[in-house]
Amino acid sequence: MPEPALGVFGSGRLGRAVQRTASAEGHAVHVYDPRRPDQWGDVPVPDVLVDCSAPAVVAQAAGLGLSLGVPVVECVSALEDDQLRLFDDLSAKAPVVLAPNLSLGNYLQTRALACVADVVTTMERAGITGAVPEAAVLERHPATKVHRPSTTASRLAREWLRYTGRPAADVASLRCGPAVSDHEVRLSWPEQTLTVTHEVSSLDAAAAGAVGAASWSVGRAPGLYPLHSVFDDLLATMARATADGREEQP
Numbered sequence: 001m002p003e004p005a006l007g008v009f010g011s012g013r014l015g016r017a018v019q020r021t022a023s024a025e026g027h028a029v030h031v032y033d034p035r036r037p038d039q040w041g042d043v044p045v046p047d048v049l050v051d052c053s054a055p056a057v058v059a060q061a062a063g064l065g066l067s068l069g070v071p072v073v074e075c076v077s078a079l080e081d082d083q084l085r086l087f088d089d090l091s092a093k094a095p096v097v098l099a100p101n102l103s104l105g106n107y108l109q110t111r112a113l114a115c116v117a118d119v120v121t122t123m124e125r126a127g128i129t130g131a132v133p134e135a136a137v138l139e140r141h142p143a144t145k146v147h148r149p150s151t152t153a154s155r156l157a158r159e160w161l162r163y164t165g166r167p168a169a170d171v172a173s174l175r176c177g178p179a180v181s182d183h184e185v186r187l188s189w190p191e192q193t194l195t196v197t198h199e200v201s202s203l204d205a206a207a208a209g210a211v212g213a214a215s216w217s218v219g220r221a222p223g224l225y226p227l228h229s230v231f232d233d234l235l236a237t238m239a240r241a242t243a244d245g246r247e248e249q250p
Helices: 013-024 037-042 055-068 081-090 104-125 151-164 204-217 227-248
Strands: 006-009 029-032 048-051 072-074 095-098 134-141 170-175 181-189 192-200 223-226
Touching: 006 013, 006 055, 013 029, 013 204, 048 055, 048 204, 055 072, 055 081, 072 081, 072 204, 081 095, 095 204, 095 227, 104 151, 104 181, 104 192, 104 204, 104 227, 134 151, 151 170, 151 181, 204 227, 223 227
Parallel strands: 006 029, 006 048, 048 072, 072 095, 095 223, 134 170
Antiparallel strands: 134 181, 181 192
């Protein structure tokens, strides 16, 4: 069975990385230039649309996904509520994956944070005073990124609050250094500190997540799917396949 054809909306750094990764994995790739809507009709209809554009043109991406009638992987971060509502409407007719951070590392960082939170809140419920640490989030992006704090940093802080009932003491931003990003969750007790850090040095990490989410979305029921729930499902599928393989061995 051939790999699904990907439509890539946007030709910036992420869009080019998605094109490279998808092509290397055997996907046909069709590019939609947000600046040339007059040419969209000449582009072959893909099986799924990956929006790698910018907040200013995200409404165009949602409209294109609706007109094509295909799943959409929405990779643009820092969207306002009215922009997110566009995808609420679209998800009534097609699968929409919301993926402001596409990397496997961010998924693992979030799972690690949940694991820590489960341990310390269990200890607190057992009567151990001071078990839950003070949390702070630090994110670094290059100076070209205007939005702060990043969507990923804000989500990490919200996850800690959801897991523990304790807000993060601070969510801090740096705008300096090399391209892409770093995100650190710092958990501090009076006598020790634990940091959970994720550093990204190449957009290829995000591109791999985008292509994986795009393939997953084809054939799914209409609905709104957070990327981490997609990763959860992919992981569960891998676990079942591994278990079945063990059972079939003589």
